[in-house]
Amino acid sequence: EIVLTQSPGTLSLSPGERATLSCRASQSVTSNNVAWYQHTPGRAPRLLIYGGSRRATGIPDRFSGSGSGTDFTLTITRLESEDFAVYYCQHLGLTFGGGTKVEI
Amino acid sequence: QVQLVQSGAEVKMPGASVRVSCEASGYRFRSYGFTWVRQAPGQGLEWMGWINVYNGDTNYARKLQGRVTMTADTSTNTAYMDLRSLRNDDTAVYYCARDSGGSYLDHWGQGTLVTVSS
Numbered sequence: 120e121i122v123l124t125q126s127p128g129t130l131s132l133s134p135g136e137r138a139t140l141s142c143r144a145s146q147s148v149t150s151n152n153v154a155w156y157q158h159t160p161g162r163a164p165r166l167l168i169y170g171g172s173r174r175a176t177g178i179p180d181r182f183s184g185s186g187s188g189t190d191f192t193l194t195i196t197r198l199e200s201e202d203f204a205v206y207y208c209q210h211l212g213l214t215f216g217g218g219t220k221v222e223i
Numbered sequence: 224q225v226q227l228v229q230s231g232a233e234v235k236m237p238g239a240s241v242r243v244s245c246e247a248s249g250y251r252f253r254s255y256g257f258t259w260v261r262q263a264p265g266q267g268l269e270w271m272g273w274i275n276v277y278n279g280d281t282n283y284a285r286k287l288q289g290r291v292t293m294t295a296d297t298s299t300n301t302a303y304m305d306l307r308s309l310r311n312d313d314t315a316v317y318y319c320a321r322d323s324g325g326s327y328l329d330h331w332g333q334g335t336l337v338t339v340s341s
Contacts, residue, residue, distance in 0.1 A: 154327035156268075163318060163331035164260075164268065175329065207268050212258060212326050218267040 121145050123208055123216035130221045138195040140219045142208035147188045152211045155184055155193045158218075159204040167206075168193065195221070225249040227319055227332035234338045235309050243335045245302040245319030252295075253277050256322035257302040259293060261315040269315075273322060274302065309339045 122145040132138055142153070150171030158164040166175040168184035171191065181196045195202055203223055208216040230244040245257065259271040272283035274293040281293050292305045302319055317335045320328035 152326045156328075158268070163333055164320075164328075165331070166327060166329050169323075169327035169329070205267075209270075209327070212273070212322055212328060213270050215260075215268045215270060 121148060121210055121214055123210055123214055125206075125208060125216035125219045127219060128217070130219060131223070132198055132221065133223065134198050134200055136198050138193075138198055138202070138221050140193040140195075140206055140221075142186075142191040142193070142216050144189045144191070144210060148210055150187050150191070153184070153186070153191050154209045154212070155182075156207045156209065157202075157204050158207060159201075164207070225321065225330045227321065227330055229317075229319060229332040229335045232336040232338070234340065237309055237311060237339055237341055239309050239339075240305060240307045241309060241337050243304045243306075243317050243319070243337070245304075245332050247300045247302065247321070250321075252300040253297055257293070257295065258320045258322045258328055259304045260318045260320060260328075262318070263312065263315040266315075271304070271317075276302070306337075309337075311339050313337065314339045 124143045126141045153171045155168040156164040157167050167178050167182050172184045183194045185192050205218045205220045207218045226248045228246045233241050235241050256275045258273045261269050274281045276295040290307050295302045319332040321330040323329040
């Protein structure tokens, strides 16, 4: 079973700054099978990135995904107030990482 | 547009069972699977299992096998998640999500809070 480890656990940033979130898999995976979600308290999770780097419908281009093998990254350029949330990576629609909280 | 609407909050005693429903609209129901995910208080997202709506195949998280059953009714476009022998640590918000080809979840229900307490 593949384990996904996200880091850091919490990222404290200000609006306008850049956020770089890491997701490391316990063994090499196909980037096509990596997705990222945003979860804001009281709301349903939202798909941001699928296939490792493809933005989901309606997702602004300040969100981008990259990586291969065991190391994957979600980058948010120019943080906006609505971006402060918890972010999860997922492999193959199954295992979730533990999440990274992006806070002000 | 795609919509997934879940049933309302439930309060259950330990040892009881709960059924959460997820009614889908806006797409061809049989063409996609459903994944169920839960989030306990203060915890992250936990994958519970998946059902192939077309043929009924299921795949459950190892820790829930024997207590969880996922089904789908194609006549009402509704997916169901049944959890038995409830324990206090089953208290969580339960989400259904449309599985888009087995590698990502592109639409989510609003969540259903299940509270297990004596």
